[in-house]
Amino acid sequence: MAYGSFVIQHDISFTIAKGEIFVIMGGSGSGKSTLLNHMVGLRAPTAGDVLYDGESFWHAEDEERDRLRRRLGVSYQAGALWSSMTLAENVALPLETFTTLSAKQIDELVSLKLALVGLAGFEEFYPSEVSGGMLKRAGVARAMALDPDILFFDEPSAGLDPISSRRLDDLILELRASLRATMVVVTHELPSIFAIADTAVFLDADTRTMIALGNPKKLRDESPEPKVRAFLTRGEQSAGGNR
């Protein structure tokens, strides 16, 4: 992973199991969102590949890559809803583009997706007319529109109050349980990490590589890396000789 000649991270390798909630964590500037961009197909890695069910994403033909993309749903940090469309139109667009469903069926699906994220009745609102938390939830509804196998969340709790943040965590857990989808979450919010993650990877900004992989509670108690323990205890446990 690099921007020009500046390497952000190297030697990143991990496997995410089906139905797992996988958290990408690390300090600011460690390359968490860049890694997510590589995984969802926004930026090609400088070296290496991303595999879905063993199928190469970055070495695939364009058509094959588009098919793989439709198996992914991405919820962006600030919702990234299209501002000229209502919430319903935002969720409906992927359905209109990639399915042959009738307008009535699409309306029903849109209402269902918005109801799942607690936004029933807000179909006709524009993104500028709803709060930040609602924008994020509408972004989740849009990400779920095509019933993806894998859902990606970029900083879902950032900028939310603790209660809304907790509700979003609960929503992620509930969606995983009911949709049986795999979830990949980029976050540095400790309560979220402990509440939702089955497995987590820690990206280190200094050594520019991953220095821990495993269950976050286990990493907090047993990781040999002082930096990881310090991160997971908000620095209350000393980071040893590290800065």
Added chain:
Amino acid sequence: MTTVERQWALHVAHPTPRIACVELGGAWRKDDGLPDGGDVWREIETGPPVHRLTFDASRVTEWDSGLITFAVKLLAEARARAIDSDRAGLPDGAQRLLRLAEAVPERQTGRAGERPPWLARIGSWATSAWAEAASLLSFLGEGILALGALLRGRARFRTSDLLVVIQDCGPRALGIVGLISFLIGLILAFVGAVQLEQFGASIYVANLVAVAMTREIGCIMTAIVMSGRTGAAFAAQLGTMNTNQEIDALSTMGISPMEFLVLPRMLALILMMPLLTVYADFVGILGGAVVGMTMLGLGSMEYVEQTRGAVSLASFFIGVSKSVVFGVVVALVGCLRGMQSGRSAAAVGLAATSAVVTSIVLIIVIDGVFAVILNVLGF
């Protein structure tokens, strides 16, 4: 002929006469042309009245949102018919999703997407037009106050910002203003030549081009080009700043956005518009001269002398004075639309469009007002 076999199976069973059990099988995916609940209810209505609706999805092999929307429809209809429902037979994940969808009741937002009646639309259009005019006038007032602050030496803005805007709306606009004016001069002379040649008065093409360019066309075309080029840019810049709360940050620090953002832009256009107009006048006259000398065979000195005789100092200064007013209009409207912009990408686009449309309309209206006033004054 091959037929696509449907993947899903649906049957309504009656374990007891009062219970209808919806038996589902196969794959229930939204793309597979799933049934709507109507078939189920038609089937139920053929038998004795039912008091309870149950599901049996034990033979469902795959499902997605399609199954949930089908179940939602059946459950809603059951509620409407006062029939009990039991969803325990649905797949576990589907039951959880139904609970999640029902966890937050639908908010009655009063937003149905219906158009209001025509009288209400006219009323709201009239009130918004009035509010629009009031905001434009109050913005103009604030702009004049900011100019007053500048004259008293109390206006706060960065000189470097002013110089950057001057460079952007002065020297960098020379190319487009020159091109448009040259072509307009050329077209005016060409159209005039065709008419005047019939009367043997070809030499008056020089008068036509010179008077039209200096008094009207030079300043109007410059103002229209600048509203499309610079006014739209002001609206987009300030609109984006508004989206990023940069304008709020200035206000909370006690720095007037009017002085810091609008004043340099207004000053730059007040200073540059007359210069651009003089430049446009000359280039337009040059365009006319090209037609005069090539098409009509007029001599260059002859054309210049005719032009000198035609242009009065008053016409020239009328054009230049109007350009100052047009500069204020383009700057103020661009900045106003930017500051009024909503906080989204679409709103910034609308602000830029609206800035151009409003400036052009105002430029033409103000030019008309000038024409009437100057006529009364005898110029």
